[in-house]
Amino acid sequence: MVQAIDLPRNEQGIAAALDILKQTFGDRFQTGASVREQHGHTTTWIKNQMPDAVVFPLETAEVADVVKVCARYGVPIIPFGVGSSLEGHVNAPAGGVCVDMSRMNKVLAVHAEDLDCVVQPGVTREDLNTHLRDQGLFFPIDPGANASLGGMVATRASGTNAVRYGTMKDNVLSLEVVMPDGEVIRTASRAKKSSAGYDLTRLMIGSEGTLGIVTEITLKLQGIPEAMSSARCSFDSVQAACEAVMTTIQYGLPVARMELLDTMSVKAVNAYSGLDLPDTPLLLLEFHGSEAGVAEQAEMFGTIAEESGGSGFEWTTSTEERTKLWQARHDAYWASIQLRPGAKGISTDVCVPISRLAECVRQTQEKIAESGFIAPIIGHVGDGNFHTLLLVDMDNPEEVEKADIFVGWLNDLAISMEGTCTGEHGIGQGKKPYLIRELGKAVDVMASIKAAIDPDNIMNPGKIVPHA
Known part of the structure; x- marks a missing residue:
């Protein structure tokens, strides 16, 4: 642990x-x-x-x-x-x-003609999208939890839509930040691009509160698509599902979301959300565009899935059906907890190049079986990121130690595949040892930046960099 x-x-x-x-x-x-x-x-x-x-x-x-x-x-x-x-x-x-x-939860401005808005950091992503809905706009970053936008900036959040819309670093134009001496800075303007000096906006995104406190955020927005279609397809193995993912990406199919649920996750979701999905690995996808476009994209994926051994392919543009399916996906954490009542869910994530995804997931499943854990896997597989939820009896020291060893093994596996120890959870305290293994001397550069901006180490000390 x-x-x-x-x-x-x-x-x-x-x-x-x-x-x-x-x-x-x-x-x-x-x-x-x-x-x-x-x-x-x-x-x-x-x-x-x-x-x-x-x-x-x-x-x-x-x-x-x-x-x-x-x-x-x-x-x-x-x-x-x-x-x-x-x-x-x-x-x-x-x-x-x-x-x-x-309590700093106001939407300060919406510039619909410029496709951007200005918010305080306490606004949550769901509240923002509710506010924007009547204007035909939405903010696409969806980490699952109804996180605050300030927290999403701090951890460089992403989620289910990242394969099409990117992560927070791709969707923030400017930040207002209170620095460690109490001075207030603005990192950029509302312009869509700039070559004006150091990119302080991206320096602050993902800094986890160690360099300053974000007090205002200027975000890019998207127009609500004319149509959306969702598709699902079952596979005999995670390997086959990952092969379908790689082919879909290589074909350049403009997928908005592409999520993998392993067999254990599917069983949990079926029980929790009242679904009747086949108890085999599952891919869930969503396409955004025109009515003709999303239909064509879904059908193209169906062909790819069939060639990869997929079965039970279905797609729909029904809002009710899409919402039911994606709500079940977002409830997967709570569904998985029910697989072992009384256990604590320990969630960890890694991200690897898409070409190594199938191998990484396969080795992870083998390690889970060898360790005897109940540990469902769910992934934002369109960008090579997946999560493992270990269900652990925290009153059993041997089991806790085994879980700690597993998490370390998984992080090292991803790093060995030229991946990262965290695709979206961030470093905090928990992943500090693995960050050094992943980036080596680059962590010393991070520590130098931290020391220069926050010499007294008062901003969220003990996070990200060593000795801070």
């Missing part, structure tokens, strides 16, 4: 900062144990490390005020979205102040 990173506490500084913030924020400053525990972590198996207080700002100026106080006294600051991160991102290893951005 990944051990939480303990860092020295600045007791005197924390006490002084908390006293000032309490007077400034009143009932939007909380020190109750339950609130602090909730903001320590929620979805990881790493030990909960609570902050000393939680502050709920309403605007950028208030975030800057918090940072200036904490900077004056050398107190750690941990940004918090909705707590859906998976690698200990919001733990407070040296205590400090958690800045909960949930």
Whole structure:
């Protein structure tokens, strides 16, 4: 099991900062144990490390005020979205102040003619799309959880639509960020491209709160497609399904989503969502475009699937049927938990070049069987990314140790295939050892950037880079 990173506490500084913030924020400053525990972590198996207080700002100026106080006294600051991160991102290893951005949840502007919008970081992706729906626009990045957009920026989130629309790094035009000294910067304009200096926008995307706190986000938007079609097809093996994926990508078929569910995942989804899918590996796809275009794309995939040994191919443009199928996919985590009541689900992800996907998934399944785990696999296979959910009895030390060994093995396997230890979960505390194995001396460059921007190491310390 990944051990939480303990860092020295600045007791005197924390006490002084908390006293000032309490007077400034009143009932939007909380020190109750339950609130602090909730903001320590929620979805990881790493030990909960609570902050000393939680502050709920309403605007950028208030975030800057918090940072200036904490900077004056050398107190750690941990940004918090909705707590859906998976690698200990919001733990407070040296205590400090958690800045909960949930009340900064306004859509500030929608520029429909420019296909962009400006939002505060507490807006969730579902709330944004509800707001945009009447204007014929949508924001395509869909990590599954109803994450906050600030959190999605911080972890460089992606999800089911990434194969067509990219990840957060491809869909953010500009950021407003409170830096570690409390100064507020804007990283870019609303222009769709720029050659103006260093790309600070992309530096902040994926920085997990270690370089600053995002307080405003300018996002690219897409027009809601004229038509959408969803398709599903079963396969005798994951190998055959992955071969169909590779062929689909190589043919240049403009897939919006392409998801793999292994046999165990399909069984879980059938039981949880009341479906009757065949108990074999499954591909789910979605196509966006004109009515004629999505029909043609679905039928082309059907031909590819048949050549790869697929069966039971079906496609539909029915909104009701599509929604039912994709809701079942998004509920797969909760469905999988039911496979072993009382166990904790430990989710880990890796990403490999598409040509190595079938081999990587096959070896992972063999290792799962050898280890005796119940561990369904689901993947955003259009870009080589898949997730394994280990169902672990956390009261059994031997099983926990075995799970830790498995996670390390899987990360090393992906790295050995010229892949990455995380396609979208991020590093946090949980994946720090594997980042060094993956990037080597490049991690030292990251540490140098961190030290230059945040010399006192107050911004989300203990995350991403070593000794920080």
